Structure formats: C-alpha cells, structure tokens
Amino acid sequence: MSQTSSSTENLAAPSGTFSIGGDLPVVRLGYGTMQLPGEGVWGPPRDHDAAIAVLRRAVEIGVTFFDTADSYGPETAEALLKEALHPYADDVVVATKAGLTRQGPGIWTPVGNPAYLRQQCELSLRRLGLETIDLFQLHRIDPAVPLEDQVGELLALRDEGKIRHIGLSEVSVEQLEMAAAMAPIATVQNLFNLAKRDAEPLLEHCEAHGIGFIPWFPLATGELSATDGVLGEAAKEHDATPSQLALAWLLRRSPVMLPIPGTSSVEHLDSNTAAAAIELSDEEYDALTALGG
Template identity: 65%
Template sequence: MTSDQRPALAAGDYTLGTDLPVTRLGFGSMQLTGPGVWGDPKDPDEAVRVLRRAVELGVNFIDTADSYGPAVAEPLIRRALHPYPDGLVIATKAGLTRTGPDQWVPVGRPEYLRQQVELSLRFLGVDRIDLLQLHRIDPKVPLADQVGALKELREEGKIRHIGLSEVSIADVEEAAKVAPIVSVQNLFNLANRTAEPLLDYAAERGIGFIPWYPLATGRLAQGDGPLATLAEQRGVSPSQLALAWLLKRSPAMLPIPGTSSVAHLDENVRAATIELSDAEFDTLSRAV
C-alpha cells in the first residue's frame, strides 16, 4: 500500500516512553458510542468499518476508555481489529464512572482502578495494556494512591505505560514521584489553548501530549473567519487545517480526532498530509 493510501504516516511518529512508537495522528473512539457517550452506537457495523479503515489509513494509535459506553468502545475495538496487527497501540483509561448519559464521576480508589484495568484487559482481549491513563484525578483519594495502583499493575505486567488526563503541571510532577508518566491528555485545540503551558512542559520532558476535543474551532471556521478563509484558499476543510495546525504546533502533539463516519475519518486523517507554512501557522495562531 502506498504512502498516499496511508496518509496518517505523513504525520510522523512519536515514541511514548522509550519503546512505544505511535503515529502522531491517531483515532479517538468516544464517538463510536450512543448519544451522551452512553450505550451502543446507532450503527455498530459502521463503527467497525471506521476502526478498520483507520488502520488501513496508517493509524496505529487508538484512544479509548472503559467509560465510553460504558464498556462499549473497548469491545467494539476488539470486534473490529482483534487479533491486532503488529504495532497497533491501544490506549485506554480508567477512573471515571458513569451514572447516565453525559454524566461522569471520578473514582480513583485503588481497588476500583484495578477492577477496571482487569475488565479492560478482558474487553480488549490483551494480556497487557500499552498505555493506561488515569481518566481523572479523584479529589477524594490521594494522587499517590491512584498512581500507585497503576504502578502495581505495571509491575505485574498488565500495564506497559502510565498516563494522566486533564491535569496540571503540578499534578504531573506529583504523579511522576510515584511512577514514570509518558503522556498527558488535556482539552486543547486551536480555539482553546489554556493547556499550552502543560504542552510545552510535556514536550520538554519527552511526555506525549494528547489533545482531546481537537477539532473545536468555533467562530474561526465560520463565514469569513481566518480558518475558513485559509481553508478556502488551500482547498481543504477548516477541520483539516485545525489538525494540521496542531501537528505543527509541537512534535509531542498527538491529536486523536474521532468520528462515527468513514467519510469523515478519511477527511480527518488526510490532514496529516497538509503542510502549513510558518506564515499560515502564525496567522491561525494569532486568530484567537
């Protein structure tokens, strides 16, 4: 298969830890569930097609979580891709419980985290999870205890690497006293860059930065906004430009745009082939 048929490869690789290379443009599985990230998708067969197509396009980094569904996205990934091709990295998360659609409650008790990791191993059909991220820090449980539980699972060979989600620099520093942290996953996109200090901190320390909600562009993509204007000039979509901007922003950036549509997936992944000039990057950066 040619590089044109596997456009994700144009984004290049990033190595998590010292031994886990991933394509810098990955795929997020949250949208493969029902409304409110609750229940089964409207079209499970299309969800399977999306996952298989992502791998065909060169994506080897898939992000998921036990709470997507809950327990819907992980079994879908297994149904679509198991036995997994060599080099495919599936990152999952634990630490958020679900009480209904759009409801998320952090639970970081060590026994709960262990239970959820064991379930993820079963749902994904693997003996070891390549990257397990603490989905949210539970304020009722010492962070050292939450990361400590994941460290124990890593020592048992059930987790390869540990990451964190929606954290501060101070959180990362505290967690790193317990176990090495190879990734952080925070809200970040062209229109919302509040996590920029964390991004730079992570990049300087060899920690991958996974922006969730990477395609939120708001007014920038509307009418005569700068994103829409440049997209028209380049003959691409505003969402493709937004992803291209993320990829250029930092070599540690690992966007994981998600979708439930094969057509939209193809469009997102081809953003990896778009090279922004420094002037174009600066224009978009200044737009917010």
C-alpha cells in the same frame, strides 16, 4: 472539495511518529473512540456495522494509535475495538482509561479507589483481548483519594506487566510533576485545540520532558471557522476543511502532539486523516496561532 481518499493509501503517515514512553512508536495522528457509543457516550452505537467499518478503515489508512476508555458506553467502545481489530496488527497501540464512572448519558463521576482502578484494568484487559495494555490512563484524578494511592496502583499494575505505560488526563503542571515523582508518566490528555489553549503551560512542560500530549476535542474551531476569516481563507487555499486545518495546526504546534479526532463516519475519518499531509506555511501557522491568542 476537501482532501479525502477512498484508497488504502497511508493517509496518516505524513503526521510523523512519536515514541510513547520512549519505546512505543505510534503514528502521531490517531483515532479516538468516544464518538462510537450512543448519544451522551451512552449505550451501543447508532449503527454497529458502521462503527466496525470506521475502526477497520482507520487501520487501512495507517492509523496505529487508538484511544478509548472503559467509560465510553460504558464498555461499548472497548468491545467494539476488540471486535473490529483483534488480533491486533503488530504496530497497533491501544490506549484506554479508568477512573470515571457513569450514572447515565453525559454523567461522569471520578472514582480513584485503588481496588476500583485495578478491577477496571482487569476488565479492560478482558474486553480488549490483551495481556498487556500499552497505555493505561487515569481518566481523572479523584480528589477524595490521595494521588499517591491512585498513581501507586497504576505503578503496581505496570510492575506486574498488566500495563506498559502510565498516562494522566485533565491535569495541571503541578499534578503532573507530583505524579511523575512517583512513577514514569508517558502521556497526558487534556482539552486543547485551536480555539481553547488553557493547557499551553502543560504542553510546554510535556515538550521539555518528552511526554506525549493527547489533545481531546481537537477539532473544535467554533467561530474561528467563519469562511471570511483567517481559518476559512487558509482552508480554501489548501482545498481543505477548517477541521483539517485545525488538525494540521496541532501537528505543527508540537512534536509531542498526538491528536485523536473521533468520528462514526468513514468519510469523515478519511477527511480528518488527510490533514496529516497539509503543510502550513510559516505565515499561515502564525496567523492561525494568533487566532486563539
């Protein structure tokens, strides 16, 4: 039986905290809203009431960091966040993104025109019911628009008080350094998990500079989760699931790591969040690390 809880105990707290931009504390194990809209991250949720219940349950069990985007739905996930959690508790931090447009289920097209980014920021403020967005992330760098124009617009929005901190998504170390030369970058969000670690150099750069690292698709374990393998054995040892061990490994991997597992199920939410309390031994951590090496 995996580690879960039906109580309102603070399941997320053992993951510790991280201060985004040095002044915005969040509990490290957060929640990502990408799975709330319909199939292909398109349209309304399959079960609206269940989506609302998951978001409210997340707050109950101590999650304070919620990651969303204007393109999830599009617009669906932001609207659900507002419906479920507004007015937001003082410790709740909402991060959203702009820069990917949608032409149908599973289709994502970068648009980094400054006027478009400003428009989407204004619309996100309205949909989320906020005066200032805590963390506004450039969802993708648009190769057709100069980087300084994209980052410059986010800096202008920050200076106007519409956003508090700037983040980037799916960037290289070189791109992060270029952006950081123009404006303070508080976080990056890249694909990273136990089985997929191409962004390791970026993570190390973030560690060295106090930049939050938000790994998307954090639960992917693929063939590593075989019951007779290292991950499966460790999961049995902790009376846990492979997904919980994958999250525990991420949390141990770096103090700047901010995993945001997403789900549309309260049961899975509780199970994911319970991973915060799993303490891997040095031997277990090293063995799991070697799996993806």
